[in-house]
Structures are given as C-alpha cells and as structure tokens.
Amino acid sequence: xxxxxxxxxxxxxxxxxxxxxxxxxxxxxxxxxxxxxxxxxxxxxxxxxxxxxxxxxxxxxxxxxxxxxxxxxxxxxxxxxxxxxxxxxxxxxxxxxxxxxxxxxxxxxxxxxxxxxxxxxxxxxxxxxxxxxxxxxxxxxxxxxxxxxxxxxxxxxxxxxxxxxxxxxxxxxxxxxxxxxxxxxxxxxxxxxxxxxxxxxxxxxxxxxxxxxxxxxxxxxxxxxxxxxxxxxxxxxxxxxxxxxxxxxxxxxxxxxxxxxxxxxxxxxxxxxxxxxxxxxxxxxxxxxxxxxxxxxxxxxxxxxxxxxxxxxxxxxxxxxxxxxxxxxxxxxxxxxxxxxxxxxxxxxxxxxxxxxxxxxxxxxxxxxxxxxxxxxxxxxxxxxxxxxxxxxxxxxxxxxxxxxxxxxxxxxxxxxxxxxxxxxxxxxxxxxxxxxxxxxxxxxxxxxxxxxxxxxxxxxxxxxxxxxxxxxxxxxxxxxxxxxxxxxxxxxxxxxxxxxxxxxxxxxxxxxxxxxxxxxxxxxxxxxxxxxxxxxxxxxxxxxxxxxxxxxxxxxxxxxxxxxxxxxxxxxxxxxxxxxxxxxxxxxxxxxxxxxxxxxxxxxxxxxxxxxxxxxxx
Amino acid sequence: xxxxxxxxxxxxxxxxxxxxxxxxxxxxxxxxxxxxxxxxxxxxxxxxxxxxxxxxxxxxxxxxxxxxxxxxxxxxxxxxxxxxxxxxxxxxxxxxxxxxxxxxxxxxxxxxxxxxxxxxxxxxxxxxxxxxxxxxxxxxxxxxxxxxxxxxxxxxxxxxxxxxxxxxxxxxxxxxxxxxxxxxxxxxxxxxxx
Numbered sequence: 001x002x003x004x005x006x007x008x009x010x011x012x013x014x015x016x017x018x019x020x021x022x023x024x025x026x027x028x029x030x031x032x033x034x035x036x037x038x039x040x041x042x043x044x045x046x047x048x049x050x051x052x053x054x055x056x057x058x059x060x061x062x063x064x065x066x067x068x069x070x071x072x073x074x075x076x077x078x079x080x081x082x083x084x085x086x087x088x089x090x091x092x093x094x095x096x097x098x099x100x101x102x103x104x105x106x107x108x109x110x111x112x113x114x115x116x117x118x119x120x121x122x123x124x125x126x127x128x129x130x131x132x133x134x135x136x137x138x139x140x141x142x143x144x145x146x147x148x149x150x151x152x153x154x155x156x157x158x159x160x161x162x163x164x165x166x167x168x169x170x171x172x173x174x175x176x177x178x179x180x181x182x183x184x185x186x187x188x189x190x191x192x193x194x195x196x197x198x199x200x201x202x203x204x205x206x207x208x209x210x211x212x213x214x215x216x217x218x219x220x221x222x223x224x225x226x227x228x229x230x231x232x233x234x235x236x237x238x239x240x241x242x243x244x245x246x247x248x249x250x251x252x253x254x255x256x257x258x259x260x261x262x263x264x265x266x267x268x269x270x271x272x273x274x275x276x277x278x279x280x281x282x283x284x285x286x287x288x289x290x291x292x293x294x295x296x297x298x299x300x301x302x303x304x305x306x307x308x309x310x311x312x313x314x315x316x317x318x319x320x321x322x323x324x325x326x327x328x329x330x331x332x333x334x335x336x337x338x339x340x341x342x343x344x345x346x347x348x349x350x351x352x353x354x355x356x357x358x359x360x361x362x363x364x365x366x367x368x369x370x371x372x373x374x375x376x377x378x379x380x381x382x383x384x385x386x387x388x389x390x391x392x393x394x395x396x397x398x399x400x401x402x403x404x405x406x407x408x409x410x411x412x413x414x415x416x417x418x419x420x421x422x423x424x425x426x427x428x429x430x431x432x433x434x435x436x437x438x439x440x441x442x443x444x445x446x447x448x449x450x451x452x453x454x455x456x457x458x459x460x461x462x463x464x465x466x467x468x469x470x471x472x473x474x475x476x477x478x479x480x481x482x483x484x485x486x487x488x489x490x491x492x493x494x495x496x497x498x499x500x501x502x503x504x505x506x507x508x509x510x511x512x513x514x515x516x517x518x519x520x521x522x523x524x525x526x527x528x529x530x531x532x533x534x535x536x537x538x539x540x541x542x543x544x545x546x547x548x549x550x551x552x553x554x555x556x557x558x559x560x561x562x563x564x565x566x567x568x569x570x571x572x573x574x575x576x577x578x579x580x581x582x583x584x585x586x587x588x589x590x591x592x593x594x595x596x597x598x599x600x601x602x603x604x605x606x607x608x609x610x611x612x613x614x615x616x617x618x619x
Numbered sequence: 620x621x622x623x624x625x626x627x628x629x630x631x632x633x634x635x636x637x638x639x640x641x642x643x644x645x646x647x648x649x650x651x652x653x654x655x656x657x658x659x660x661x662x663x664x665x666x667x668x669x670x671x672x673x674x675x676x677x678x679x680x681x682x683x684x685x686x687x688x689x690x691x692x693x694x695x696x697x698x699x700x701x702x703x704x705x706x707x708x709x710x711x712x713x714x715x716x717x718x719x720x721x722x723x724x725x726x727x728x729x730x731x732x733x734x735x736x737x738x739x740x741x742x743x744x745x746x747x748x749x750x751x752x753x754x755x756x757x758x759x760x761x762x763x764x765x766x767x768x769x770x771x772x773x774x775x776x777x778x779x780x781x782x783x784x785x786x787x788x789x790x791x792x793x794x795x796x797x798x799x800x801x802x803x804x805x806x807x808x809x810x811x812x813x
Contacts, residue, residue: 438792454664456762457664
C-alpha cells in the first residue's frame, strides 16, 4: 500500500509488459462534433444489457410510456432497471436478436416513439453533498447506470463495495483504434465529467482522483486540464499511447507501478476505476435525474460517408445509425460492433445499441482485410512478447485445441483480457482470442454441468432413500396387519366356546319349544287320560310333575336364549346399517369410474393412432 | 541352532506385523471404496441406465470391479477420457451398443394430452416430474437430466425429448455456426425484367 502511495505521489508513469501499436485511425471521426441521431421508427430494448439478472418487465403492450420512465423493475442490487429513451407506446414485448456475436434472440421491449419526447416528472438535485452516500447509490442504481467502458458492470454495485478506497481512477485512455467516443465526450462535456468525478469521489471516499488520458488526444487533455484546475485532489495523468493501456489492470499498473494480483479485484488494492462516460452518466443521473437512456457511439470506417460520434438513444437499431451516417456497403460488407481488436462482427444489423455499445465500425476490405486462413503455429513467440497479462498465448492455444481444460486453468487462461494483441501480431493468422473465448465458455459450461450433475446425484440418492423408506414402511404395515389378523384369530378362537353356547341356546330354544309342545300334548293326553281315569296312577303323576318341571326349565332357557338372540340381532342390524353406508360410499366414485372409462378410451385411441403411425412408417 | 533362532525371529516378526495389519484393517476400515466415489464424480449423473446398470453409482461400482469404461453415451468422449485417466487404462471409443452421444436434451410433456397416469413420475430417476393421479404432469426443466426413461412408459406418447436451447450464457463462440445474414450489397432485391 505504502509503495503504491509513494509511486502515485511521485507522479511517475510505469510500464506494463507487452502491448502493441496498431494504426490508430481515430482521425476522421474524432474531428466531427457530437450530433444527435433522430429517434428510429422503433427502439429495441433488450431486458438484459449487462452482467447479472434481467429485471421484471413493468409495462404492457400498448401502454404509453414517458421519456425516462422505468420499463423494468430490477430486484435490489441484482440487476439494473431499463428506461424508455423517449415517450411513445410499447409496440411489442418479444424475442429479438441481441447485440452479441451469436445473434441469439432475447426478450426485448419494442417502443415506437411518438415524437413528442415528453419527460416523466424529474427531481433534479441541487446539491448532492446534502445527501448521504447510500441515497446517491440508490439514485445511480435506479438510473440504470452501467460501466460504459466495456463489460457493463452495474456501477452502483462496483461503488457499493465496503472497502476503503484510496484512489479513484477515471479512465479516459480509450486505446482501441477507431474508437473516439470518450475523446469527443471529454472535449465537449469536460465540466459535466468533472462533476461526475466529484460525485464518484464523494461516494467512494477516495482521497485522490486520477484522471488518465492517452497522449494521442491533446484536445481532450487540454479541455480536461482546464476543467479540473480548481480541484486540488484531481490529478491528470497523461499515459503514452500503447494498446491496451485502457484495460483496467493495465492502467492500474501504469499509474501505480503495481500489478493487480491474479483473481483479485482492484478494490483489494484500494482502487476503483470508472470510465469517463460512466462519470458523465453518474452526473446526469444524480444532478439532472436523467437515467441512462443514451450514449455516445462512434460511427466510423471507410464504408461510411460521414464518420463521427453521435448521441444514440439506447435501442436504436444499428441499421438506423448506418443510414444516418451514410452507409455505402460493399460486397460481403462486415459491420463490427466495438473496435477492430475486441469487437465482434454482427451477424445481423437489426440489433440495437445497448449500454455497452461504444462503436460501430464499417471497414472496407482494403482498410481492414478479412482474416486469412489459419496456418500452423511456427513457435515464433511474438504473441508472448506482446501479451499484457504475461501469459503464454501459444501454449494456451495448443491446450485449447487439445481441450485440456485443467491445464488451461493452470496456465491462467482466466487472466486473459481478450485484448487481441497476440492475434494481431501472429504471423500465422491464428485467431487466438477466438480459441480462448471458446475454451473459457467450455470451462464455464463444464462447471455448470458439474453443478447440475451434483444436483441430479443428490436427487437420485434422495429418491433412492425415499423408495427404500417407503418399501420398509410398506413391509412394516404388512407385518402389523398380519399381526393384527393373528390377534383377531386368537380372539375369535377364545370367543368360540361362548358362541357355541349361544348356538346351544338357540337350539335349546327349539328343543324347548318341541319339549313344550310335547309336554302340552302330553298334558292334554294326560288330562284326557285323567278325565278318563280320574284316579290316575302314582308313577303317571310323577312323570307329569317332572315333565312340568322340565318344561319350566325349558321355558326359562328359551327365554334367555330369546333375549340373547334379540341383542345379537340388534348388533346385526347395526352392522348391516354400516354396510349400507359403505355402499353409499362406494356409489360416489362412480363418476370417477366414468372418467377412467373415458381415459381408457383415450388410451385406446392413442394406441390405435400409434399403430396406424407404425404401419405408415413401415409402409 | 542359529537356524532355529532365525526361524523364530522371522515367525515372531510375522506374527507381530500380522497382528498390526489385522488391527489396522478393523480400526481403519473404509466404509466404501473411494475409487467408486471418484468414478461416480466423473459420470454425468443422468441416471439413464443406458450402460445397463440402474443408475450412475451402480455403473461406477461395476467399473471399479473391472467393467468397460465406454458404456456411457451421455458422458461421451470427455467422460471416457477422464475415466481412462483415473483408471489408468487406454481410452476407447464409445460402445455404440449402449447408444450414441447426442446433444443435451430435456423431456417436455405436452400438457393437454397428459392423462395423469403417473407412470412417468415413477420412471423418473431424479424426481423431476411433478403431478398427481388424474392431474396434469409437468417436467421441472431445471432438474431434468434428459435420461429418456419417462418416454417409454407414457401410454399416450405425450412426452417429447427436446434439445436444450442455446442461451447467450451457454453459447460457445463457434462462429462458424452463426448464420451470417449480414447486410450484403448483393442481396438487395433487384427487380428482374423478364
């Protein structure tokens, strides 16, 4: 830390390894003043324009939106909201090709401008210092400000890191050939940029602000020098022209004499870097309450009649920009988004300007010949000499071709900033960066797949465990049911004699009835006999008496049996009532049966269809 | 005499080391074979059973016991290469008897045709299908491994295997595959006079 401080205070400029000096070709475009592109017939606003998640769309098709009105609602600190670049109606929300080398479609809001350019209600801040940092960060977040220099990282997230910041570096280097958007902005809006720098310094709490500009932009340097004259804590650093001095890590090395360690961020050295365009956007967001709805885009190349820099509303199709600048396409014309070193050829020109679009380059074939055929690496080592990250490009290239991903990571592939210096000097015209990009996305995909496999494994194991558990539970249930049955049987076995007794009762009742009938008959006969023979013999009397006693006993028994039978029949009635209820219950699922019949019919139909298809196939 | 002493000494040493080894075998017993874990890590965990084993882990166990390493079509060449490195054997081409390596797919249920039979739910090895009896089922795309096992049991054939769409995040910079329909001067329609 102390070393860095000493170095910065000395005002020296260090060197970084490698680097190249490609032809600059900024001239024709950088001399024209900024102009404003008229609104195109439709503005295409992809929901996701930066690293992170896309926001939730908050407008509906057909709705009228005002200039600066938020169109998406970003979850807190997860992404950035998007704003309407002008007033108009939402024409559609649909998939459109995105501004990416793949040209893959992505969800976008299409707005047709109504030409009134009517603003939503604005609340400009008079004095930003009256507000605390968190409030300002919220304003910057709500205004959708992203890093306008390159990757489009949400600015508020970069600023919100809770670490002490000693240096704020404002990057006005713009080292890539052709591009002069920041140059033009610095020449024309120096005061606003400085105000943005003050706001950034206030938020980060940086002691010193360093403004770095490459020495090939004398007008911009002069204009900024005047604008920062009244501030003691802003220092201007003019760096020699060399590509890629504008890379975050390279510029830090130039200004501090220290390299940012691999896999670390500048914040760990107490440094935050922002682009001049971002500083301007921060000023607009905080002071004027104007969200990020337009940016400076360089339109250049020999196939354009009027090269220059323009204020392009976000969402303006590249087609419209080219028409505005006077496009004279030649055969197999290439349209490049970004510069010649790090940009990519657009597969379609119907893609919109997004927050990270800094240049549209339309070169002629003489000016920027299309890449020739790749030849074998001759191991000249030129690529290693120019690599600003001190990597071994030829080694990486071989490993990338062999798809040896672990070795690529060991050789620090992820420290590659994809600047293209190696491919620029390669005598064999090997598209080196292309191989690195491919390998990087392969490695990322593999990591994603690995995570997915891990998840699948967990789910598989969880399922196996569940099935096992269910099987055990089922076995347990069966065991319990078997036990219950056994107990029931035992109980029944115990109850059996009683039941037999009751059976006896019943049969005894019958027997008693028979006996009674017999006794009655006997008595009648006896009575008759007595009438016939009134004297009656003793044994006869005895037998009559005993028969009466027997009959009485029989009656008593029959009564008891009848009582028992009655109570049993009551229980039986209960049971039958229960079974009726269950009948009702079974009657209910009948519609379900109808349904299942319909389903069966559907299955039958499906099967028939399948058979027919099979037969057709066979034929 | 010295012969007997030597014999005794060697015998005693053998006994001591035998005891130590026996003790160590019990005390430091490893629950499962770590090589199985390592193989399982490499396998793609689609649980598709194309290798002939009911899931990735059983196949990992089989490889550890000497089965071929080229029976996993979802893993393809990359997996075979890694397995060859791990097992110290020669990498072989994929055994086509178990299927061909193809693009990644996910199952999609045509929901209006689903009759809610739950057969696919029972077939899914990773519980990626959601639904209940006589209710429409659907595949949780994020969890689907594209194993194909749900297609066969479906009585009404309403499950399609759909290729996973390339998204900007997963795009591979294979510029040759990008359709180059850039603004071309010679593609401007010219009226042909007959």
